[in-house]
Amino acid sequence: QKEVEQDPGPLSVPEGAIVSLNCTYSNSAFQYFMWYRQYSRKGPELLMYTYSSGNKEDGRFTAQVDKSSKYISLFIRDSQPSDSATYLCAMSGGTGANNLFFGTGTRLTVIP
Amino acid sequence: DADVTQTPRNRITKTGKRIMLECSQTKGHDRMYWYRQDPGLGLRLIYYSFDVKDINKGEISDGYSVSRQAQAKFSLSLESAIPNQTALYFCATSEGWETQYFGPGTRLLVL
Numbered sequence: 769q770k771e772v773e774q775d776p777g778p779l780s781v782p783e784g785a786i787v788s789l790n791c792t793y794s795n796s797a798f799q800y801f802m803w804y805r806q807y808s809r810k811g812p813e814l815l816m817y818t819y820s821s822g823n824k825e826d827g828r829f830t831a832q833v834d835k836s837s838k839y840i841s842l843f844i845r846d847s848q849p850s851d852s853a854t855y856l857c858a859m860s861g862g863t864g865a866n867n868l869f870f871g872t873g874t875r876l877t878v879i880p
Numbered sequence: 881d882a883d884v885t886q887t888p889r890n891r892i893t894k895t896g897k898r899i900m901l902e903c904s905q906t907k908g909h910d911r912m913y914w915y916r917q918d919p920g921l922g923l924r925l926i927y928y929s930f931d932v933k934d935i936n937k938g939e940i941s942d943g944y945s946v947s948r949q950a951q952a953k954f955s956l957s958l959e960s961a962i963p964n965q966t967a968l969y970f971c972a973t974s975e976g977w978e979t980q981y982f983g984p985g986t987r988l989l990v991l
Contacts, residue, residue, distance in 0.1 A: 772922075774922075776920070802979075804982075809984075809985075810984060810985070811884070811970050811972075811982030811983050811984050811985050812923070812970070812982045813981075813982065814979055814980070814981075817979060856922065856923065858923075867925060867938070867939070868925070868980065870922045870923040870924075871922055872920060872921065872922035873922060
């Protein structure tokens with residue numbers, strides 16, 4: 769079983785839709801949870817970062833962490849064509865941890 | 881200018897050849913990493929370095945070696961390239977584990 773599971777998609781939505789992207793994980797020691805966005809032919813860039821459980825909002829983006837279910841989500845409101853990219857979840861055990869575990873990524877296309 | 885640069889951006893080589901991928905960063909971070917990205921497998925850590933004198937193996941280090949020439953420079957070598965090392969390679973840098981800044985990647989094709 770992989771440490772982090774992520775539905776690869778692809779996911780296509782109309783402009784303005786609410787997008788939900790999800791990852792599950794198996795390691796209960798994970799404390800830090802991140803979402804990276806990767807445009808085609810570019811390196812990943814950090815989008816959201818949360819510690820432990822709870823929600824974090826940044827503009828149109830909301831990250832949720834449910835540690836009891838080992839489940840994290842990224843919501844995109846009022847999706848735009850510029851949101852079309854691959855979204856990667858990542859997680860870490862925190863201080864002293866020596867690895868960052870990535871999901872395989874979900875490819876999102878927002879259709880104008 | 882980009883914070884993390886990688887050279888070359890694209891490389892085609894033959895089986896058995898030695899190649900080096902280079903990474904430079906201007907963010908002043910001590911930590912640097914090398915990943916490979918494959919379809920369906922995501923990003924996997926090859927090597928990481930917490931400072932010039934500290935080098936650590938990641939998940940998939942076999943067939944690779946690294947050199948940390950300075951705080952800002954971290955190179956990845958394939959001593960004898962093989963076709964299953966065909967992948968997209970990323971260098972990254974960070975202060976901690978969570979906020980990593982990635983370079984633009986190097987597309988490597990081993991024939």
